[in-house]
Amino acid sequence: MELTSDAEIPNEEATPPPRRRGRKKSQVWDHFTIENVSGGCARACCKLCKQTFAYSSGSKIAGTSHLKRHITQASCPMIKNEKRSRLALTAGNESEQDGGSSEVPQLKRRYRVSGYPNALFDPERSLNCLAKMIILHDYPLHIVEQPAFVAFVESLNPRFKVLDVGSMEGEILAIYQREKENLVQTFANIPGRISLAIGLWTTSQTLGYISLAGQFIDSDWKLHRRMLNFMMVSSPHSENALSEAISLSLSDWNMKDRLFTITLDNDCSSHDIYSANLRDHLSNKHTLMLRGQLFVVRCYAHILNVVAQDVIASIHGTVYNIRESIKFVKASPSREEKFAEISLQLEIPSTKTLSLDMTTQWNTTYTMLEAALEYKQAFTVLETCDDNYNEAPSAEDWRKVEVVCAYLKLLYDSANVIAGTAEPTSNVFYHEAWKIQHELVNAIKSEDPMISNVAKDMHEKFDKYWKDCNLVLAIAVVMDPRFKLKLVEFSFSKIYGEDSSRYLKVVSDGIHELYQEYAAQPLPLTPAYVEQAEEANHAGAATTNPPSNETEKSKKNATAAPVGNAGDRLLDFDMYLSEIAVTQPARPEIEQYLEEALVPRHPEFEILNWWKVNSVRYPALSKMARDVLGIPMFMAAGPGGGSASSVFCVGTGNRVLDEYRSSLRPELVEALFCAKDWLQYQPIVEAPATSPAIVKMEM
Incomplete structure (x- = not known):
């Protein structure tokens, strides 16, 4: 067709x-x-x-x-x-x-904003989101002037005009100031005291910075940590400079009389002098609890790092040989295959993988040594059958690695417990510290000179930490109803033997003395009586000078009050209880608490929730528990503290500010650091404005 x-x-x-x-x-x-x-x-x-x-x-x-x-x-x-x-x-x-x-x-193609089908363009909101992006992700401010970034933004919406660097600085400072004002209101409602975690920062120049973070437990018994200040000082390691920075920060946040403790990342050898100077300087301006005995606390992560680095350094030659041996095996696939064949012939059961360490993370050095230790026979055989390999450690070297790994494991496991706890309250740290102290004390007595020597090197510095902090650690664990003084008695008997009673008395006296300071403070009314008290205050204000005879008359006729007036009956009952308390004073809360049976140890137990429920039973003791449990024993722990993996970082005592941040004005550096911390606790992106009309874009 x-x-x-x-x-x-x-x-x-x-x-x-x-x-x-x-x-x-x-x-x-x-x-x-x-x-x-x-x-x-x-x-x-x-x-x-x-x-x-x-x-x-x-x-x-x-x-x-x-x-x-x-x-x-x-x-x-x-x-x-x-x-x-x-x-x-x-x-x-x-x-x-x-x-x-x-x-x-x-x-034509029709577009809708994802999640917001009726969204309107809001340039102010877009500018705010851009500033928060720079803050939260540490972008340089000059990104707003980079042609590629400007072109990208214009491709999204040509109506949005990106600000220059100077204007963006103003936007960031405005966000910082706005968030700070909100946080000031939050701090005004804190029911207890605040503890500070102090970080020292250095730059490539001669300048230095001090970071101050506040940790506290709120009225709902939730643990919080917030960055307060990031100050530039000429000499950050000076006690005078540090104490002035602390005083300035407390004054800035209206918390002059609410400081409880400070936690430092400082060297063991200078801790005594450093602590004494800070205590003396600040005690003249601020009221310190328990005569300042709990005032200066050392970071637990820092002591783990120091001890781990020292013990690794004691076998640095062997560590170098093992590192080079692993490099040799991994240099080519043929060598890896040959090493695997040797391991198979020797029937080595290990499932660990050989890997190189990172010199800035001591835990990676430990895992490298631990894996290499299981392949020690394979390395020895490899040296006999490969003329190019001559880095195999000797039998004595492997023995040293074995001993070192055994004690590094103590530190490694302890660090993982802390790093794995989302919000570690101070009671957690006693369990880890006393176990390490006990193991090292026993190892020193070993008849094996290699074990004894390694333990002595580790114990020298860890014992200094234990002596400095065991009181605050012990008081914190006593505030745990699962252990109280019983665990302190048990652990001290293991560490001190016959002398344990003397050390236990120091802890017991400290707990009772601290409690007396809290018991002497006025207690807030419980929620059930707040409304009645307010009504009574208003009624009292209505009559400036109530006749005394009328008052006496009302007391005499209180029993004749109408039955329906339940409020009056309860107020009379409160008066009756007050009279009994004068003639028959109740036993102190601390005694009741310590004598009660221990709470069963369940994995899901939450200590802050327990104190929240029992704060009515122990109104004064719960105030003490709130402050003690909120002590930051670990610089990087808790909300806002940074990455938990920093527990393994080498040299956590001095952090280095990068070149870009060092070039900025100090007030802008503080705004960037503090605002970044504050913004992570609220929604970053808010719902945009909407319109009944569907947004259409044509291309």
Whole structure:
């Protein structure tokens, strides 16, 4: 059959083939028509250039992708002729002035903002989000002037104008000030005291910074840590500079009389002098609890790092040989295969993988030594069958590694317990510290000189930490109702033997003396009586000078009050209890607490929730527990403290400020550091403004 001539081709109003069902929704049909041809087939015809394309053949439909490409990729000759003029003209207005170019087809795409179908563009919100992005992700401020970033932002919305660096600094400072004002209100409602965690920072210049973070437990018994200040000081390691920075910070946040403890990352040898100077300087300006005996606390992560580095350094030669041995094996696939064959022949059961360590993470050195120790025979055999390898440690070296790994494991396991606790309250640390102290004390007495020597080196510095902090650690664990003084008695008997009673008395006296300071403070009314007290105050204010005879009369007739007035009856009952308390004083809360049976140890036990529930039973003791449990024993722990993995970092005592931050003005550095900490506790992106109209964008 012959094809139908052009004259016989139906026009664009022709009815589509009967096999095509439903209304065509694609916008491509604004530019094509369907023409029937012989054999029940149909072709699509371009309205501009009249070219035809396959559309359907029997029951098969070709689709529209090739038709879209014809229009959008300028395959159409008519569109090619218009291409240069379209590139020179802007979409819309100028195309209409050019005459004819407005006929060039433009396929439209409709867009909706994900999650917000009716969103309106808000430049102020976009600017705020940009500033928060720079703060939270440590981007340099000059990113706003980089051409590629500006082009990217304009591609999203040409109406948003990116600020210059100076204006962006102002936006960041505004965010910092706004968040600080909110935090000041939060601190005003803290029911107890606040403890500080102090970090020392250095720069490539001679300048230094001090970071101050406050840790506290709120009225709902939730643990919080917030950055307070990030100050530049000329000499951050000076006690005078540090004490002045602390005083300035407390004054800035209206917490002059609410300081409980400070936690430092400082060297063991200087701790006594450092602590004494800080205590003397600050005690003249602030009231310190327990005569300042708990005032200066050392970071637990820091002592773990110091001890681990020292014991690794004691076998630095062997560590070097093991590191080079692993490098040799991993230098080529053939060597790895050969080492695997040797291990298989020796039937080494280890499943550990040999890996190199990171010199800035002591835990990676420990895992490297531990894995290499299991392949020690394979390394020895490898040296006999490969002339190129001569770094295998000797038998004595492997013995040293074995002893060192045994005691590094103590530190490693302890650090993992702390790092694995989301919000470690101070009671957690006693369990870890006393176990290490006990193991090292016993190891010193070992008849094996290698074990004894390693233990002595480790114990020298850890014992200094234990002596400095065992009182605060012990008081904290006594506040744990699962252990109280019982654990202190047990652990001291293991560490001190016959002298344990003397050390236990120091802890017991300290607990009772600290409790007396809290018991002497006025207690807040319980929630059940707050409303009644307020009503009583208002009633008292209404009568400036109530007659004394009327007052006595009301007391005498209290029993005759109407039965329905329950409030009056309860107030009389409170008066009755007060009179009994004078004649029959109740036993101190601390005595009741210590004599009660221990709470069962369950894995899901939450100590802060227990004190929240029992704060009515122990109103004074719960105030003491709130402050003690909120002591930051670990610089990087708790909310806002940073990454928990920093417990393994070498040299945590001095942090280094990068070159870019060092070049900024001190007030801007403080705004960036503090705002970054504060912003992580609230939603970053808020829902945009909406409009009933659907937002459409054309391209």
